[in-house]
Amino acid sequence: MTSIELRHLTTDGPGARPLLDDINLTVPDGTTLAITGPSGAGKSRLLRTIVGLEEQSSGDVLIDDIVVNAVDPRGRDVAMVFQDFALHPHLDVFDNLAFSSILRKGYDKVELSDRIHEVAELLALTDLLELRPAELDEAQRQRVALGRSLVRDANAYLFDAPFTAQPERVRTHVRSVTIQRQQEASRTSIFTTNSVEEALSTADRVAVMHQGFIHQVGTPRELYDSPADMFVAGYLGSPPMNLVPAFPDGQQLVTPLGTMLLDDPLIERIGDRSIVVAGIRPEHCHDATSVEAAAVKDRVEFTTRIDDVEWRGSSQFAYLGYEIEPEIEALMAEVEDLLEFDLFQSFLVAQLTAESVLRAGMSIRVVIPRQRVHVFDPETGENLTLPR
Amino acid sequence: MTPSVRSRLWASAVSFALGFGAGNYGVLMIAKPDQWLWIAVSVVLMLTGAAGVLFADTARAVSFWAVLGGEIFTVLTLVPLLWTFRVATTPDGVTPRTLWPQDVTWAAFDGAISSDTLRDAAGTSLLVAALATLVAMPLAVSAAYALVHLAAPGRRWVYGFVLAALLMPVLALAGPFADQLIDLGVYGSRLALVIPTLVITLPLATWLCVTVMREASWGLLDAVRADGATRRQMLRRFALPHLGPGIVVVALLVFVAACNDFALGAGLAPDRPSLPLPATLMLASGRVDGSSAVAAAGLLWLLLPLALLLLLPRRINHLLGRSYR
Numbered sequence: 001m002t003s004i005e006l007r008h009l010t011t012d013g014p015g016a017r018p019l020l021d022d023i024n025l026t027v028p029d030g031t032t033l034a035i036t037g038p039s040g041a042g043k044s045r046l047l048r049t050i051v052g053l054e055e056q057s058s059g060d061v062l063i064d065d066i067v068v069n070a071v072d073p074r075g076r077d078v079a080m081v082f083q084d085f086a087l088h089p090h091l092d093v094f095d096n097l098a099f100s101s102i103l104r105k106g107y108d109k110v111e112l113s114d115r116i117h118e119v120a121e122l123l124a125l126t127d128l129l130e131l132r133p134a135e136l137d138e139a140q141r142q143r144v145a146l147g148r149s150l151v152r153d154a155n156a157y158l159f160d161a162p163f164t165a166q167p168e169r170v171r172t173h174v175r176s177v178t179i180q181r182q183q184e185a186s187r188t189s190i191f192t193t194n195s196v197e198e199a200l201s202t203a204d205r206v207a208v209m210h211q212g213f214i215h216q217v218g219t220p221r222e223l224y225d226s227p228a229d230m231f232v233a234g235y236l237g238s239p240p241m242n243l244v245p246a247f248p249d250g251q252q253l254v255t256p257l258g259t260m261l262l263d264d265p266l267i268e269r270i271g272d273r274s275i276v277v278a279g280i281r282p283e284h285c286h287d288a289t290s291v292e293a294a295a296v297k298d299r300v301e302f303t304t305r306i307d308d309v310e311w312r313g314s315s316q317f318a319y320l321g322y323e324i325e326p327e328i329e330a331l332m333a334e335v336e337d338l339l340e341f342d343l344f345q346s347f348l349v350a351q352l353t354a355e356s357v358l359r360a361g362m363s364i365r366v367v368i369p370r371q372r373v374h375v376f377d378p379e380t381g382e383n384l385t386l387p388r
Numbered sequence: 389m390t391p392s393v394r395s396r397l398w399a400s401a402v403s404f405a406l407g408f409g410a411g412n413y414g415v416l417m418i419a420k421p422d423q424w425l426w427i428a429v430s431v432v433l434m435l436t437g438a439a440g441v442l443f444a445d446t447a448r449a450v451s452f453w454a455v456l457g458g459e460i461f462t463v464l465t466l467v468p469l470l471w472t473f474r475v476a477t478t479p480d481g482v483t484p485r486t487l488w489p490q491d492v493t494w495a496a497f498d499g500a501i502s503s504d505t506l507r508d509a510a511g512t513s514l515l516v517a518a519l520a521t522l523v524a525m526p527l528a529v530s531a532a533y534a535l536v537h538l539a540a541p542g543r544r545w546v547y548g549f550v551l552a553a554l555l556m557p558v559l560a561l562a563g564p565f566a567d568q569l570i571d572l573g574v575y576g577s578r579l580a581l582v583i584p585t586l587v588i589t590l591p592l593a594t595w596l597c598v599t600v601m602r603e604a605s606w607g608l609l610d611a612v613r614a615d616g617a618t619r620r621q622m623l624r625r626f627a628l629p630h631l632g633p634g635i636v637v638v639a640l641l642v643f644v645a646a647c648n649d650f651a652l653g654a655g656l657a658p659d660r661p662s663l664p665l666p667a668t669l670m671l672a673s674g675r676v677d678g679s680s681a682v683a684a685a686g687l688l689w690l691l692l693p694l695a696l697l698l699l700l701p702r703r704i705n706h707l708l709g710r711s712y713r
Contacts, residue, residue: 051614074616087610090629100615104624152615
């Protein structure tokens with residue numbers, strides 16, 4: 001049907017930092033893109049700009065390879081679900097669902113009604129069709145807002161945090177029926193979400209956005225395996241990646257917990273930096289006595305004391321504390337201030353198999369596959385592990 | 389929040405003392421029919437006091453200061469109305485001496501309705517108010533939209549100016565306006581009153597419309613735009629259902645306010661037929677037969693806002709900034 005492309009899209013903000021910062025994004029025809037990032041990242045602003053409700057300061061929005069900067073929302077014909085649902089209080093659910101379709105001439109009444117019933121069935125709204133929005137609870141209202149877009153036959157579909165109000169148990173279901181329907185009709189969609197897990201599990205491709213800037217776009221696997229920078233690394237995953245200060249010393253990288261060998265290309269990329277940040281995902285840490293650890297050939301090993309253990313049934317989290325110099329801590333606080341995001345902790349979280357018997361206070365030997373450790377530049381955030 | 393026991397007991401004491409005083413004064417000093425009114429008021433006040441003591445130590449969410457205030461407000465409102473009714477229903481040649489109506493005759497109402505002077509005056513008032521409202525509303529709606537929705541610089545100042553105009557004594561403008569109308573040679577015509585009346589209608593309409601606009605859900609307008617509505621569809625599907633009712637109520641309130649203008653009418657119209665009703669009631673009472681007719685006309689004129697309040701109490705309450713459950 002339709003592709004969406006953004007070229008150098010920039011919107012100036014009231015302060016020095018732009019609301020949207022040179023955004024380049026391509027959503028190919030029929031695919032789903034998730035934009036994720038902390039609140040205030042500019043996700044809603046981006047969607048509103050694509051729809052045509054807000055104007056950018058510079059850059060282009062292209063729909064089907066045609067620049068639509070000067071086209072009004074009607075001309076762009078992009079459906080959008082709003083975060084505040086934007087339902088008509090004086091219309092019942094059926095009329096709300098029909099609303100956008102009846103704005104255009106030449107719709108078929110019977111066909112529209114069929115489509116509404118079909119969507120209502122999908123979103124469990126069939127019994128509510130005659131109620132007004134005020135009589136619905138928040139989750140139902142959100143599903144009506146969602147349905148209103150699904151009923152419509154638009155060029156593309158934008159969803160602004162469309163599943164937040166759904167209760168935990170229903171959310172996965174609503175999400176999957178919505179995305180499935182979009183994919184079956186090969187509709188182009190973009191949705192925003194605060195939840196990393198939602199973004200990774202649902203979309204064909206994910207964009208990580210923060211402070212009006214898109215840090216990385218890629219398939220969920222790409223983002224997870226090779227994060228482009230420290231923010232993406234620290235934002236994706238739950239619990240997020242451990243970011244530990246580390247000091248290159250010849251062939252070695254010295255961290256507060258242990259020392260690892262460096263490959264030649266990486267040494268070259270680290271250059272004369274005196275401090276870097278090592279990124280280790282909790283799920284890549286293994287208890288040395290476990291089966292998984294035995295399978296790891298090229299390994300980093302260290303022994304430390306367990307501060308605390310959280311048992312989660314399918315796995316357990318061990319918190320391994322370490323000390324850092326005050327000046328290093330100050331440097332890291334500076335980076336966090338700049339990013340307005342908490343990346344660093346003074347402990348390493350290891351996600352270990354539930355079988356290992358662990359207690360706070362005991363010492364543990366941890367094994368990490370060496371190739372899984374990422375190395376970042378602390379100032380630019382760049383991932384030095386990735387080949388340039 | 390439940391009021392404290394101490395506050396309730398104080399309210400009871402004050403209410404009882406007021407009732408006791410009023411009762412004694414009525415019994416000792418006031419003659420027969422009105423004595424009953426005094427006694428009735430005193431009984432209500434003393435019962436309030438008793439209820440206050442009974443409920444003092446309960447969790448009921450009742451403030452007896454508020455009850456007492458409501459009672460006093462009712463008395464202060466109803467007594468002048470009752471007096472106007474008393475004057476209006478007194479037969480010719482009798483001077484009313486009691487508040488309670490005696491020998492009620494409705495002749496004055498007939499007189500007021502059939503009096504040419506009053507009929508002309510009412511016609512002038514309604515016509516001028518209607519035209520002034522009609523002119524003011526489109527301007528006020530656009531101004532309010534701009535004040536609420538457009539990020540124009542200095543809109544706070546403009547809004548402040550609107551409020552200042554609303555609070556300005558209209559009488560101060562009547563003199564200069566009269567000079568201007570005389571210069572233009574239209575002094576004394578009905579239509580010439582419309583433009584000065586805008587001084588009343590325009591700021592009031594703008595101020596009330598700002599409230600309407602502030603409460604509108606503009607997010608919904610964005611949604612309607614994103615849905616692909618044309619300009620006309622936005623008007624029909626957003627403005628009409630979401631702003632329409634509020635704007636109609638504003639127009640009615642502004643119309644009533646313009647109808648009740650006294651200062652401009654008195655200052656700008658020398659004579660009938662261009663003298664509006666409130667000014668006629670005040671200035672031309674000599675020309676109307678007796679004070680009964682004036683009182684009767686006043687009571688009839690009161691029906692207009694009363695009808696409005698009875699028809700749209702909820703919206704008016706809401707609009708004027710009271711929370712309404």
